[in-house]
Amino acid sequence: MxxxxxxxxxxxxxxxxxxPAGLSLLFLVLPLxxxxxxxxxxxxPQRLTEPGVLTALRLSLQTATLxxxxxxxxxxxxxxxxxxxxxxxxxxxxxxxxxxxxxxxxVGGVALLLVFGRRGILGSWxxxxxGITLPFTTTGVVLAEAFVAMPFLVxxxxxxxxxxxxxxxxxxxxxxxxxxxxxxxxxxxxVAPGVAAGAVLCWARALGEFGATITFxxxxxxxxxxxxxxxxxxxxxDLQAAIVLSLILLAVSVTILASLxxxxxxxx
Amino acid sequence: MSTxxxxxxxxxVERETFRLDLRIGxxxxxxxxxxxxxxxxKTTALRALAGLRPLTAGHVTLxxxxxxxxxxxxxxxxxxxxxxxxxxxxxxxxxxxxxxxVAFGPRxxxxxxxxxxxxxxxWLDRVGLGDYTSRKPRHLSGGQAQRVALAxxxxxxxxxxxxxxxxxxxxxxxxxxTRAELHRHLAEHPGATLLxxxxxxxxxxxxxxxxxxxxxxxxxxxxxxxxxxQPRTDYVARLxxxxxxxxxxxxxxxRVRDGFALTTADQLDGDAFVAFRPAxxxxxxxRPDGSPRNVWSATITGIQRHGDNLxxxxxxxxxxxxxxxxxxxxxxxxxxxxxxWVAVKATETRAxxxxx
Numbered sequence: 001m002x003x004x005x006x007x008x009x010x011x012x013x014x015x016x017x018x019x020p021a022g023l024s025l026l027f028l029v030l031p032l033x034x035x036x037x038x039x040x041x042x043x044x045p046q047r048l049t050e051p052g053v054l055t056a057l058r059l060s061l062q063t064a065t066l067x068x069x070x071x072x073x074x075x076x077x078x079x080x081x082x083x084x085x086x087x088x089x090x091x092x093x094x095x096x097x098x099x100x101x102x103x104x105x106x107v108g109g110v111a112l113l114l115v116f117g118r119r120g121i122l123g124s125w126x127x128x129x130x131g132i133t134l135p136f137t138t139t140g141v142v143l144a145e146a147f148v149a150m151p152f153l154v155x156x157x158x159x160x161x162x163x164x165x166x167x168x169x170x171x172x173x174x175x176x177x178x179x180x181x182x183x184x185x186x187x188x189x190x191v192a193p194g195v196a197a198g199a200v201l202c203w204a205r206a207l208g209e210f211g212a213t214i215t216f217x218x219x220x221x222x223x224x225x226x227x228x229x230x231x232x233x234x235x236x237x238d239l240q241a242a243i244v245l246s247l248i249l250l251a252v253s254v255t256i257l258a259s260l261x262x263x264x265x266x267x268x
Numbered sequence: 269m270s271t272x273x274x275x276x277x278x279x280x281v282e283r284e285t286f287r288l289d290l291r292i293g294x295x296x297x298x299x300x301x302x303x304x305x306x307x308x309x310k311t312t313a314l315r316a317l318a319g320l321r322p323l324t325a326g327h328v329t330l331x332x333x334x335x336x337x338x339x340x341x342x343x344x345x346x347x348x349x350x351x352x353x354x355x356x357x358x359x360x361x362x363x364x365x366x367x368x369x370v371a372f373g374p375r376x377x378x379x380x381x382x383x384x385x386x387x388x389x390x391w392l393d394r395v396g397l398g399d400y401t402s403r404k405p406r407h408l409s410g411g412q413a414q415r416v417a418l419a420x421x422x423x424x425x426x427x428x429x430x431x432x433x434x435x436x437x438x439x440x441x442x443x444x445x446t447r448a449e450l451h452r453h454l455a456e457h458p459g460a461t462l463l464x465x466x467x468x469x470x471x472x473x474x475x476x477x478x479x480x481x482x483x484x485x486x487x488x489x490x491x492x493x494x495x496x497x498q499p500r501t502d503y504v505a506r507l508x509x510x511x512x513x514x515x516x517x518x519x520x521x522x523r524v525r526d527g528f529a530l531t532t533a534d535q536l537d538g539d540a541f542v543a544f545r546p547a548x549x550x551x552x553x554x555r556p557d558g559s560p561r562n563v564w565s566a567t568i569t570g571i572q573r574h575g576d577n578l579x580x581x582x583x584x585x586x587x588x589x590x591x592x593x594x595x596x597x598x599x600x601x602x603x604x605x606x607x608x609w610v611a612v613k614a615t616e617t618r619a620x621x622x623x624x
Contacts, residue, residue, distance in 0.1 A: 170320050171359040173346035176376035176424060185372075189363040 109215025160194020352421030
């Protein structure tokens, strides 16, 4: 008696599917591999500790974190509104929220300049009344990053809110909880994984932000020069430095992805 | 009728194709079961009382205070109503321990944290879960979760306790124990209790009074004995396991269809119901002789197990369900489509007026 090999019931995988699938995988992985292959591994330790690198990295982490905080504080209520309240024009609002997602970041930067610039609609008022200048400052970087990253948070949190069982909120109401208490004590804990996932995506997007930042905040080392800007600048003078900076960003991204994987992406 | 009951409600809720219209009064300490088939409007009524759905018309008055009265523009939101709700699948907050779930209500009512937790611990003790205070809901069994939900609802001392199918999510065995347990707690509850269920056994065991709701209207109301003895609709008759027919009585006969009358032991006149148990129906392969006063021929349309017996559905001048023993079944060829003779003794039937 021989052991029967499992029979193939569904037939072969069609070539027109397997070939492009393989190619696309190569296309995604090869550039990353190139980065690893061409990295100056021997001089890496010195290059990592160069003051310029550390300054840019610190600024990037700080601004991305602040931008994420801003997005959470403003974006979660917006997501709640979109998910829970029926109001006229809700579809339009939802569409507007996603605009920065598809808008070229440079355009976002220009738009920010027109509003928050020194002669912008709000910027001139802020400048004359409070003496606050936003463009070409670290705050400007945070603003630019938040503008671009906010949709990631809002969409993730709205999805989580829609998926959450609203009957828990009804149960809270029968126990005497008003809407705000219900939100803080029941709704938020229930959608916490969604908020966390949204915040991480938002943070990653903010960390990689380039176009809006360079347009709105400029490229001043120590003040507005984040990692992506430093990579771009280094590319013109010192390829090795650009590779090192890119490696750092790659490492950070992969770490985020790994931490996200099973925890949140699979079951939002 | 000098003092109005603790809960005095006239619930009218209209949706596109559905209208719910029922009056409920519940006294202090009374347990009323709202019983009806799916889609009858039971849960809608409960939600209206809880303030989770506004009334279209009518009023909800609890302890003399209007909570919802559209014509006077009175509306009290759920969180300000003195109610407690046990939801069908309990809806225990998954991120809170059993203790914090029960303490949630008292906390929202302004009780200090320490005091609220002490009160919650006492309630968990009362429902026999003193050792489970730190468990998260996902680590509780169905029966335990049900008891935590009950403790959570009672911990705010509600004037009105609402229970939505409180035992439906439990398996048969747990159900038996939990039902007895629940009965004890409901008896101790000083406020009014409304229990929504589609399980007649829950209603009969737990409630002092039954309200039967069909298609958004009350079809019958009363204590268990009256309703089981004299059902007034097919649904109620099926619930209590009776064959029920409506017709016109003339002495000892009730004409239930043109050319078909049932002979009864009771004597009355006018619009009447006739009811008899499926076990009172005898089946014969040949036309029987002797005492049974009601005999007709019918066709078997369905056969089901029913406890130790078989329940036979029969079509004929009237549709009827018969319960027969396996021994009796052996004498008959029980196949759908098979013609048989049906016999029901007049003494086994009950006739009562359909009006009033």
